[in-house]
Amino acid sequence: MAISTSLFGKGDSKVVGDATVGLTCPQPEVKDVVDEVACDIHGSYVLKSQNEPFRDVVIKLLRGKSDGKLKKAEICAAAEAAHTEVTNTEYTxxxxxxxxxxGSYWYFRSGGGSARAIGSTE
Structure with a gap:
């Protein structure tokens, strides 16, 4: 149910209701379902790529960073190493x-939309 509703747009009250029902399930079952559509990056979840090679590169790079900070040069180098071309629009x-x-860094966006360095207590 969570997988199918994840494909609908935001603001759908049915999705909120379905998510609430999902909270009553045993945690391992919920985690298994969430892991099908999202990946855990140091305790925060982001949607998995749906056939987006550049997003896959960024997620892989982020998983390897303990502080969550990335510079554009290292992101572009990782994309090039993965033979992934990226347009400016896709990058942005x-x-x-x-x-x-x-500044000159990109900070991982936490669940609430605010920036945080991975491992920080903020």
Whole structure:
């Protein structure tokens, strides 16, 4: 149920109701379902790529970073190493979904939409 409703747009009250029902399930079952559509990155979940090679590169790179900070140069180098071409539009879209830009770094976006360094207590 969670997988099928994850494909609908935001604001659907049925999705909220379905999610509430899901909370009564045993935790391992809920985690198994969530793991089908999202990946755990240091305690926060992000949607898995749906055939988006650049997003896969960024998620893989992020999983390997203990502090969650990335620079554009290392992101582009990782994409090139994975033989993944990325347009400026795609780069901006994926990065703004997962990160918040502050100075010369991209910081992983926490669940509430605010930036946080992975491992921080903020």
């Amino acid at each position: 879209r994926v990065m703004s979904e997962l990160y918040v830009s502050k």
